[in-house]
Amino acid sequence: MSAIAPLVPQADYSTTTSHKETRSPAHTQEITSDLRDLRQRVRNLEEVAALNPVHGLAETGRHILTRQAGLRDSEITLKKTRLLRWSDWMGTAPEFQSVYKCFADACGSGESTSIRSDETKALIIEIDDLYKKCKRIAKSLKINRPSRCLTSPRPSLEPPPREIADAMITVYFRCFESANRILHEPSFWAEYRRFWEDPESINTGQRLKILLCIGIGSSLHDESGPDSELRGQVQQWIYTAQAWLSGPLEKDRLDLPGLQIHCLAMLARQIFSIGGDLVWMSMGSLIHRAMQIGLHRDPKRLPSMSILQAEVRRRLWYTILELLVQSSLDSALPPRISLEDFDTEAPSNNNDDEISESTTALQTHPRGTYTSTAMQLLLIDSLPSRLRIVQLLNGLHSELAYPDVLVLTSEITSACQECNKFAVGNKSAGVTAFHRNMCDYLVRRFLIPLHCPFTSEARTNPLFHYSQKVALDAALALVSPEPDEHFSRLIATSGGMFREGLRYAMSAITLELLVQAQEQRDDGTFGTSTRQLDFLKQAVHDITALSWERIRQGETNIKGPMFLGIVLGMANSADKDALCERTMAQNARDSLILCHDILETRARAVSLPSPNNDSLTSSSIDGDQDAFGLDLSLDFFFPAVVEW
Template sequence: MTSRSVMHKTRLFGQSHWVNSIVGFRDIFEMIDQQVTDTAASKVYVDMQRLKHLGRIIKALRVGSSWPSPSMSMSVTQGTLTTSSSSDPHKRYGLPSRQLADELVACYLRSTESLYRILHVPLFQREYDALWTSLNEATTNSPLTKADMAFVVQLKLVLAIGAATHPSHIDLRTRAIHWFHAAQAWIAEPEYKSHLTIQALQIQILLLFAREATGIGGALIWISVGDLLRSAVYMGLHRDPDHLPKRMTVLAAEMRRRIWNTILEVVVSTSLDAGGPVMLSDSDFDTRPPSNCGDEQLDESVLAQSTGSTIQADIQANNKASAETPTTAALTPASQTARPLSEFTSMSVAIALRETLSLRLTVCKVLNDMGPPCTYADALRLDRRFRAAYRNLTRTLQQYTAAATAAAADTSEQAGAPKTIDHYTVALVHLAMRRYLLCLHIPFFGASLHEKTTYAYSRSVVCDTAVRLWQACCPGIVDASVPTADAAEFAANEAKQTSFEQKPGRTLVDPEIVRQALLGAGALRRLSMQASLLVAAEAKFQLIEDDDLGQNGRTPIRQDLMAIIQTALHWSLRGIEAGETNFKGYLLWNLIDKQLDGMRRGMMAAPTASAESRMTLARELVAAAEQAEAECTPIFEAMLARGQQQAHDSALQALALPSGGHVVGYGGAASEITPVETFGPELYNLVRMCRIKDCPCQAIIHTQQQDQQQQQALAAAQLAEHHHNLQSLSMQQPLMPDIQQPLDPMAVEFAADSWDLIMPEAQSLNIGSGEPLSWLFGGETAQGILW
């Protein structure tokens, strides 16, 4: 059976973590360990260190200068200083063009918001339009208000999440990371009480999804979820609004239920992904599920008198009873605005998922909590309950699809209301549910190799579920001539051809899922990796059983399993081309593919394999590792070159530099942009620690030396010119024009131009001390001349 937990470095992973999927391939590393680590000159070891070093530098380049950078703090937290003199108002606040922003917002609404309800979309859309209106009407010296800046932070997170499913997701990855860091700088302000608001909770939730979308932190998101959960509990979201003493509007109550429901989903899903205890139970809250109210229904019945500036604003009830008795007016109950559960709204999918929350919570506790290990009988009973709940959920989604189809023909429906369930949303639901079923049986998957009859059901469930998960994420192998940027669209279009229906086992996969599960970062990427590794483990188990029966590779492995292994090998390299800085996945797949090939040739079977054949297979594995690293090296070097150029261009754009490289500081003095300001000190620390011969990162040091030499030469030229100007001044010429009357500072009015002429000379000579021109107006009149 799979170990109860796995310790890796400083972290402890539970049974649901994807790392349990590679335990079956530990013998690969045992075979090549001696050849790789016996000598420091091992090519595999040296290239691995080189690639790891390049990966760290690439990630540092994406972050840019030190965090939080001055541009973030001034443009986001203060809201009164701009970091660029650009004529485009949106650029002064780090926003893209309106056209790109509209596309990214649409991507977010179709992906994250369709499953996890965080925002009130009509209200968000009004504030979004108002922001662009204010930006277009704003002048250079009219900054946004503090409330507007909070919405800008929210918008940046929406853009960062939407970039993960945008067709240009590869080019937008660096910008998405900058948007995330700007929002992180805002939420990190030491204003804790002011962050205990619904909007701040929304930003915290969006921050977690943005971390997943940009690949920052990985499974460490589970740690931050604890902070989010406790903030929500402190605000009372775990109590239903009907049980709270403070009266609130229908919109406020429904938004509290929606956000708490989303927090519950995030808590359970991150616990499963990180392999950590869920630390939550059904008895810890009594907030009921959200009502089946679409945003449009709430907007029509409750927001009629709202200004749309804040969710917590007082909203007058829109009925005759409350108008007749204003002192005891009761707000419209949510049940009057809710639609029947059989009718599809924007909340229908979230409500349907809530029905399975308790069961999914139980699965997480069984896998990752500190309690006694789950027996196989308990696992089978939980499997039956889960499958029944999954069938009910599937039927509910089918009913919603039928109801939405009928509503699409009804022209009396509110314009803009959802007419049908998006295929992408349904696919996400199935991916989420099947992951729980997969993780429930993984602890018994390894034991099925030795106890074939006892755990045969778990082995079958793991294999079939892993195949379904992979097929739901991957449309197939893309032609190598197709650029990675177009791979998702090409694969999806190929799957939609007329031959699609004629090929059994094919699944229609949206390009957005391909961008997230195969080319992006986050939970879907780890899920596809976990599913494909389990498929490879099943193929290996079949070869082991074949050897035990004396077949020695003569029994063919299931073709669908081998196809998945080859496809996973292909897409792991495509993921690196799309910006992934961790090459170990591609390296592992090359080793797995080579080991399976050797097993088919009988190089590991006990009856036929000899020590020499095993050593030959070990050398082939080392060669495969070298080949994989050789393929990854030029990709990393190209990413490094692009990262350097993007970091330099971003620094120029943020500081509004002219072509000469000079920038006017906030104090009015001219300064130079240095490589450290461009790339950040963290990058230079990595470069200075590099001891790899001919590493491409040395070009950064060369660039630094060239820039420093240019700056020193420029400074020397300016100093020489300054001395020349001083020497050219006539010593007989008085410093100031003749004054006929006694110099009285209280009686003489100096024009601003006179101060401008005197101050630069006084400052450059460092004359006197104290207040400006005190050396001239003070008692010692000869102080300046004596100096």
């Protein structure tokens, strides 16, 4: 029901305006009083509308909003036999069609081949040669990486020297355990010391747990390069752990240590881009195993257990839910769990060294106090909202009504503000920039897919301009976190959820840049009002620099930087229609030159086998991108006709 209709019925206006008889002074004073009261009530409504735009809309406007939904059946598409992800759908905005056309024309697969100049033809030949060289080097680099299949029945499970291992374990606990509470630190260190002092007493599961922690920590510590021997070892450990988890369900798989290894493997796969885009499938097995041993029930409802075991179970359950909701967002598939499916309470706000097997009573710290569990508790606060988002986005029969979007946006924004407030207030207590960035990233990135179905509508329906703003603000925040060396390295090297968030941000920012540039061309202000446009261009330059760094750190797909170069070229053109194919070809050529130089530098650092050059097709290099490539591949930006 409309909020305005009961206050100002249409019939009252018709009756009032049709009366012609003379009014008495008393009656006139009464009308004046009524009008004054009506104006005050309208002002009150305007204030409410400012807080929640839906409340201030007429019934027809609200009807338009409630009719909007997520992806319709006609929009369901497969990409490489899989459903498109939300980052893929964002790339289908009509504003990008001109980018595709320019790319195709520059690459020789468009329809404008008849107008090419001799200079452009020479550039096309140079581009073709550079692209093949890049693909050849990329293929050689991938040959050196370990196979998906274990190369021997007894793969090497030896750690690096202890000094290095100690440093990497320390990095793991300082950074990753803040958001993903998987291990009880004192218990782990006791096990770790026994691993070095009496290795024969350590079983395979314990060894894998230790090696995975070393590997995850090495992602922020190892400076030897993306093709180093250590990185290859870590990848082999991840494959071994995955094989161990897939083996017969013996007792050492279906218990808390087994679930800890499973969580570590899920995290490591995303950090090292080993099937990072397929984590949603593996999360199904993990959540089922967790429920099989009762993690979805609060320990108070289970047989008596120690305080330590109860706290570890609660922490582990919410870590699994966090991994699950993140994988659901990135895969555009349902989370397969709801709030009604579990009653496990949040863990206590305590440090690990305050809990042991002998603990019989636990004094919980106030929520405003920083502990080793505090960041997880902040994530748990927003979990219902984020779970609701993926249910609405990815549910088979769900509809994403705009009033729901506004409510969820408010909840996610409040969660980000609480994270920042907590981090600022506890900086001296131990909260680092990495902690704040990680918490903010895992929560804020949900805003972009949430508003994705509505941002494209904003061009023709001003009711959705708010979605355009929210998506852009979230994207800019994701690509400009608080400076931190470890977090910058994580974003520059990792795949999975860490890559997908950047894809969301890249799509939102480049889309807004193209839209604003075209709006300025249309209203004649291009080149005169440049502040906002320059700001967006700088953001795209920053993303381009990040894409170069990702190639240095292990990515082999080069389409992302080329796409960004073309977008910048279009945004800098005063007349989009007059943007000549030569300029586009130059942008593509310049991008490929830098890509080739980076890949060649990496190739010189390792001993490369000679690849088979007979199969240098697009699929031979790009088709395996999610297995190892730390890419912002943007394959969805390029139509199938673009074959080089």
